[in-house]
Structures are given as C-alpha cells and as structure tokens.
Amino acid sequence: MEKIPVTIPYFDTNEIENVKRVLDSGWVAQGPVVAEFETAIAKHECVGHAVATTSCTTALHLAMAAEGLGQGMDVIVPSFTFVATANAVVQTGAVPILTDIYPETFQIDVDKVRERIQTEYKEQDGRLQNKKTGNVLWGIVPVHEFGLCCDIQAINQIAAEYELSVIEDAACALGAERGGVHPGGFGNAACVSFHPRKSITTGEGGMVLTDDAKLAEKMRRLRTHGSTISADARHAGKGFLLPEHNEAGFNYRMTDIQAAVGLAQVEKMDNIIAEKRRRAAIYNQMIAERLPQLVAPCVPDDCFHTYQSYVCMLDIEKLGIDSIENGGKYRDMLLQKLEDQGIATRQGTHAVHTLGYYRNRFGYAPEDLPCAYACDRLSITLPLYVQMETGDQERVIDTIKKTMDLISQTGGDSWRR
Numbered sequence: 429m430e431k432i433p434v435t436i437p438y439f440d441t442n443e444i445e446n447v448k449r450v451l452d453s454g455w456v457a458q459g460p461v462v463a464e465f466e467t468a469i470a471k472h473e474c475v476g477h478a479v480a481t482t483s484c485t486t487a488l489h490l491a492m493a494a495e496g497l498g499q500g501m502d503v504i505v506p507s508f509t510f511v512a513t514a515n516a517v518v519q520t521g522a523v524p525i526l527t528d529i530y531p532e533t534f535q536i537d538v539d540k541v542r543e544r545i546q547t548e549y550k551e552q553d554g555r556l557q558n559k560k561t562g563n564v565l566w567g568i569v570p571v572h573e574f575g576l577c578c579d580i581q582a583i584n585q586i587a588a589e590y591e592l593s594v595i596e597d598a599a600c601a602l603g604a605e606r607g608g609v610h611p612g613g614f615g616n617a618a619c620v621s622f623h624p625r626k627s628i629t630t631g632e633g634g635m636v637l638t639d640d641a642k643l644a645e646k647m648r649r650l651r652t653h654g655s656t657i658s659a660d661a662r663h664a665g666k667g668f669l670l671p672e673h674n675e676a677g678f679n680y681r682m683t684d685i686q687a688a689v690g691l692a693q694v695e696k697m698d699n700i701i702a703e704k705r706r707r708a709a710i711y712n713q714m715i716a717e718r719l720p721q722l723v724a725p726c727v728p729d730d731c732f733h734t735y736q737s738y739v740c741m742l743d744i745e746k747l748g749i750d751s752i753e754n755g756g757k758y759r760d761m762l763l764q765k766l767e768d769q770g771i772a773t774r775q776g777t778h779a780v781h782t783l784g785y786y787r788n789r790f791g792y793a794p795e796d797l798p799c800a801y802a803c804d805r806l807s808i809t810l811p812l813y814v815q816m817e818t819g820d821q822e823r824v825i826d827t828i829k830k831t832m833d834l835i836s837q838t839g840g841d842s843w844r845r
C-alpha cells in the first residue's frame with residue numbers, strides 16, 4: 429500500500445545545479461547568493477527589504493530584538509500557533525500573553541485582543557502597564573496561520589490606538605495576501621519560514637520582510653554579531669582586520685548553499701501555490717458532498733490563502749460527541765486509523781497555553797482559551813502537495829469516510845470514556 433505523506437517539498441534539477449554552482453565557487457557561507465535570494469523574495473512579496481536568517485524562529489527573535497523587545501515587557505500572541513511564536517518572545521526575556529482565536533479561520537480574535545488590553549492593563553506614564561505584574565505592554569505578534577492572513581488591518585488599528593509595536597509571524601504565509609497586500613507590506617516586519625512544510629523550502633531557513641530600511645539595516649548587523657562589516661563584504665576587499673562590534677548580536681546567517689536552493693524554489697512558488705489552491709478547492713468540494721462531519725477551512729473574501737496546510741475541523745455536534753475532550757479522543761483515534769491505512773494526517777497545530785512550559789509557568793487551564801483548545805483537539809491537516817497523484821485525494825476522503833462509518837458502527841463509543 430502506497431503511503432500518502434502529509435506533505436513533500438517540490439524540487440527539480442534546478443536546485444541541484446544552483447547548489448553545485450555555489451559549491452564550485454568555494455564560498456558557501458552567507459554571501460552573494462543569500463543577497464540574490466533576499467532580492468528575489470522581496471520582489472515577489474513587493475516589500476522593500478528582506479533579511480535572511482537560519483529559520484523563522486530566529487527571524488522572529490532577530491526582529492523582536494531589533495525592535496527593542498526585552499525583559500519587563502508583555503506581548504500579545506495567539507495561543508493557537510506553533511510554539512516557536514511564543515518561544516521567540518520568551519527568548520527575549522519578555523512574556524507572551526496568550527490570547528484566543530476565531531475557530532473558523534484559526535486567526536487571532538481581535539475583540540479578545542482589545543478586551544485583554546482593556547481589562548488587564550492600566551495607563552501609566554503614557555504606557556500600558558500590566559495590573560498584576562507591572563510589565564509594560566510592548567505589542568502584538570499576530571500569526572498568519574496555515575497560509576491565511578489574520579485580520580491584520582484590525583490589529584494595526586489597535587496597535588495605532590495604544591501605540592504598540594507589531595511583528596507578524598508569517599511563517600506559513602509566504603505568498604499570501606489580504607486586500608492584495610503580502611505580509612511585510614502591512615507596515616510591520618513580517619517573518620517567514622522556509623521549513624520543508626512551507627510553500628517553498630531551503631531545508632531550514634527564514635526571512636524578515638519589511639519596508640523599513642533602518643530596521644533592515646539593524647537586523648543585518650544583529651544577525652552577524654552586530655558586526656559593522658559582514659564577512660562577505662570583507663572578502664570582497666573591505667579590509668583584513670576584524671570589524672567593530674557595537675551591539676551584542678547573534679549568528680543567524682543563512683548559507684549560500686541554502687539560498688541556492690531557495691532561488692530555484694522562488695521560481696516555482698507561484699505554480700506550487702496555484703496547484704495547492706486547486707487541490708484545496710477539490711477537498712472543499714469533496715467535504716461538502718461527502719463528509720458533513722468535517723468543516724472545511726473558511727477564507728474571508730479579501731484573502732488569498734496559500735494553503736501551506738489544508739486544516740479542517742471535526743464537527744462534534746454532527747458526530748454526537750458531548751465534549752471537546754471526547755472530540756479530541758475521537759480525532760486522535762481517527763488519525764491513528766488513517767495512519768494505519770497509509771494516510772498521514774496531523775492535528776493543525778497546538779494550543780500553546782496547554783503545553784508544559786506555558787502551563788506550568790503561567791498556570792493556564794485548557795478552558796482559559798476555549799477556541800484555541802477546541803482547535804488543538806479537533807483540527808485535522810489533510811495531505812496536500814504538488815506531486816499528489818490523481819486519485820490520492822479521492823483515497824484520503826474515501827478512507828476518512830469509511831473509517832468514520834466504521835467507528836460509529838463498531839465500538840464507536842470507546843472514545844467517550
């Protein structure tokens with residue numbers, strides 16, 4: 429039985445040829461090919477500047493550090509996101525204030541953001557201070573989850589009202605648009621990922637996109653230990669002495685080997701996204717016709733969804749399941765049975781407030797953020813990639829249907845206990 433994975437990156441011989449050229453050149457660390465890759469991404473996303481990094485996690489940390497986030501500060505972050513979003517905040521010394529989401533779109537709930545600000549902060553010397561901890565509210569890190577932009581205009585509006593900073597976690601949203609604008613073009617720095625589960629990949633890798641030239645310049649220094657001159661610039665004849673370091677930075681440099689892969693991938697990006705969107709529409713139709721127990725992804729009118737992941741939800745009411753917890757048990761059993769039949773699926777992502785570090789440090793209970801918890805327990809990512817063969821999607825949907833029917837006929841109640 430052929431296994432259908434949850435995703436596979438899409439390569440051809442161009443990646444190999446590009447990498448060979450870099451290896452032959454003898455310069456494999458960050459150099460001219462990274463610069464070329466940055467230019468190609470900036471052009472594609474219509475933003476002024478792109479700063480490549482080793483991952484989206486380091487891109488987030490770099491942007492946060494460059495924008496002055498640190499100890500004694502709070503940042504509002506959606507709970508339903510990969511843990512990297514909150515971890516990047518923690519690494520700066522600041523505190524992530526985990527906030528609930530809209531379960532329909534999986535994106536941060538802007539009313540909940542406003543409510544948290546109004547109930548948990550007071551104005552003190554022109555800044556918002558946490559009534560309990562005394563921390564200053566620095567800003568918001570919204571996430572464009574699964575390739576769909578959050579309501580970034582509303583987030584920017586709140587940020588403007590309260591004089592807050594915004595950095596967008598666009599790990600999954602390279603190529604996505606809201607109102608015709610890409611992440612990085614909404615007036616904030618946005619961080620993207622090139623992990624193999626994203627639209628295009630460099631193995632590992634990330635990038636900060638911004639229209640702010642000064643911020644880009646600062647991030648370029650900080651990603652290489654705050655060095656006033658980069659190694660490749662020195663190699664190009666700008667001096668043999670080590671440069672000055674006026675800031676304590678990091679080594680977040682992407683290599684030219686990775687960027688060589690990335691350059692070949694950028695050329696395929698529009699086709700990859702178009703193909704995933706076409707296949708997502710096929711899933712939507714199949715679910716509408718044959719699987720009323722699943723809720724297909726919801727896309728607001730002005731959004732261009734890239735379907736980094738195709739994430740649907742179990743409809744527990746239609747399944748006659750009495751609680752999210754039991755729905756979660758049913759979901760896990762279903763996913764295991766699909767895996768046994770050669771179909772890889774995943775939960776969408778996790779609710780960070782239910783993870784050990786965040787639970788233990790901040791004392792969250794699952795029900796504190798009920799929508800994030802429900803999505804953690806009830807979401808299902810279906811396989812989606814360019815090389816899917818005709819019939820693969822049919823097999824996925826058919827196997828889900830048969831497995832659900834079987835669960836309800838035979839011992840379907842075991843997940844209730």
Ligand SMILES: Cc1ncc(COP(=O)(O)O)c(C=O)c1O
Nearest residue numbers: 483484485510512513599621623
């Ligand atoms: C929402 C979100 N943020 C951040 C990251 C981290 O990206 P990376 O693996 O490139 O560090 C991911 C990765 O899956 C993600 O989904």
